[in-house]
């Protein structure tokens with residue numbers, strides 16, 4: 001059984017439809033599309049980008065599927081569940097030009113994540129981990145323009161800051177590596193020749209990552225402390 005969020009409307013206002021093409025996809029269609037890549041939706045580390053994410057209809061369904069699978073897999077091991085649940089949330093990326101959608105998307109993903117985490121890990125659930133997850137979500141769900149690949153201001157106008165995505169990788173035990181790349185570099189190097197037609201967001205070779213300053217920032221720390229290194 002997956003987490004239910006109740007019914008949602010597909011349109012907020014006529015103005016928003018006209019201005020931004022904002023029509024939300026119904027959960028039935030989202031599920032049908034996710035079924036096309038059903039196995040990818042179960043793996044905690046398979047990465048998804050919703051480039052005009054709204055409040056995250058696709059990301060929410062994928063997150064619920066991943067967490068349901070983790071709960072099944074790590075029924076008796078809350079500690080392993082916790083680590084993999086962090087990997088799962090770190091694998092989901094979204095961009096939207098409307099600030100209220102970005103805020104709604106972040107809150108929605110956090111709520112889904114925390115509900116599952118709290119119910120599965122019970123007394124072993126910690127606020128430190130919750131803070132790490134909030135930080136990861138704040139970096140992964142970006143207020144930006146997916147066409148110009150730039151961050152936007154409160155009015156939806158491009159700023160001078162490029163959209164930057166962080167790659168979160170559990171490298172050993174409890175150590176997590178964060179590596180930042182601009183979205184434009186990721187698209188430049190993206191491999192769209194994969195068999196299922198989906199590119200891999202961080203499909204860069206180690207040489208490409210090292211050469212010409214493609215990655216902007218990298219650090220390794222305990223997965224509960226990712227936020228300690230700041231923005």
Ligand SMILES: C[S@@+](CC[C@H](N)C(=O)[O-])C[C@H]1O[C@@H](n2cnc3c(N)ncnc32)[C@H](O)[C@@H]1O
Nearest residue numbers: 022023024025052053054057096097098145146
């Ligand atoms: C058709 S809705 C889809 C929302 C969601 N992906 C879904 O399927 O329910 C389109 C979304 O794209 C956003 N949008 C429009 N232009 C954009 C742009 N240039 N960059 C990023 N987001 C944009 C709108 O704010 C809106 O949330």
